[in-house]
Amino acid sequence: MIYTAESVEQLAEQFAQLPGIGRKTAHRLALYVVKMDREEVVSLAKALINVKDKVRYCSICSNITEHDPCLICSDARRDRHSICVVEEPTDVLALEKTNEFKGLYHVLGGALSPLDGIGPNDLRVSELLRRLEGAPMEEVILALNPTVEGEATTLYLSKLLKPLGVKVTRIARGLPVGTNLEFADEATLSRALEGRIAV
């Protein structure tokens, strides 16, 4: 017999839709919310709504931000002659933690994956091209994930960018296979950035 409340079920269902959360964990989280103080629950709910209301994509680099342009794009101390291309905002976070890279970013919003219906037009590629036209860049660093999709995207972009006369490099393939940038440790990422090679 399962004794439960309809509202708990509904909350669990919501949790279960989050990535990496299975049915069991979703239930545990929902029951935890039942035990929480009311203020705690309210501030959790507020935090959720805040994120949705305040956070948007930077109009220049497409990273997530509360200020447009984002803190990186508007930071005068950053090197404006190199730009690092990544798949997702989480990759920016991972690379920033290494403190190795002082240039700008461009977030593509994914990688080429026909099976998921993602082609070149579904990534922020034309935005990247426009940025390169608008400002003189010395180096474009392709820092995509070491997956077959990331690799295809790297190949696609390097072919596209080379005729523009800009130096195109990619981070060294020192990352263990299958490790996304997001999960790579800082030392490994730093080494990968240092060892970048021309493509």
Place this chain on the structure above:
Amino acid sequence: MWVRGYRIVRTTCIVRFEQIHIENFRNHRLTNLPAAQGINVLVGENGEGKTNVLEAISFLCLTKSFFGNMDRHALKFGAKSFTIEGIARSQAGRAYSIRVEYSGEESRKDVFLNKAAVEKFSSIVGTFPLVVLSPESAAITFGPPAERRKFLDFVISQSSRVYLEDVLDYRRILRQRNKILIDAKIAKTNPRKLLEPWNTELIERGTGIVLRRRSFIEEFQPIILHVYQELAGSEEIPGLRYAPSFDLSGATSEKEVQNRFEEELERRSVEERRSGSTVVGPHRDELELLLNETSLKGFASQGQHKTFQIALKMGEFHYLRERCHETPVVLLDDVFSELDAQRAERLLNVVMNLGQAFITTTSDSWFPPDFDWSGPHRRFTVHQGSVFHEEATNIIS
């Protein structure tokens, strides 16, 4: 050795099972098998539970059924959970315990190595390497090319992590690439531009696979020759011929093979657009099996097919032992019944020198009557899901 950032650790080990304990698995309610170091023969009528014992051993080695059966199906009718436990010992004297538990109610499987829960099942595969020869193995010689590619991939993957990664990446690249082709076919557009980055990846990974397969087959050829002739005498000469999906002759370096691949991909681009799928690459390779220079298919007798299957599997054993320094446990399901007396005797001699083996048979009449069961070999009878160990003395009767 470092491969793309992975440290590959190879341990040399010969592990043999000493005790196998089976509970509520198939028709076995409670079975204890005190395994011998050499040959373990399981004798019994049809449907008594012999193959089930081998399947249980495959759970210990692979954490799953070698037939690809679902865990749920192996649960004894009416039981809530099954348990299989193996006590093993390495040649160096180190004891191992491996335990697989499956709960039907939760549809949950747990594996314990030396009492510690194993998080990722794939991490222990290879601790107890396994070579299986069963009626299903017939597909290797009788079945379509995919069966022989599967055999190649399985054996090479065990000796090369890079190969395994190439194969996994290649499959993914292929699926992505085929999606572009099929989409373009439906939309009647030209996919050339979209295919470009995937072509590069397909050729890079595919070439890695092709080169590895080619050198493996060269290495495997003398092993097969040796094993086959041990079984069948020297009249019949077995051969392996690699038939890749594009012409490799004369291409030796990686670059040359890549160029060939690329040319062929280009040459057949109209065809692949028409079919909506990739028509060139290692996923279209064939491994031809030959007997005295003639293709096995449509020519060889049942017994010759069988002998070839055994040779491939025994070859796999020798390859794993020599290349990977691993001595697999051998499972032979119903193999002897299909062989003539001479081949059966020869196979027995081959298997006796391999290490530990588990053999099922309905009749052991092919066994030499004066066979010595007091040494490292043991004979068991299987009856209605129970296994009985017969003492050496009362076997001769």
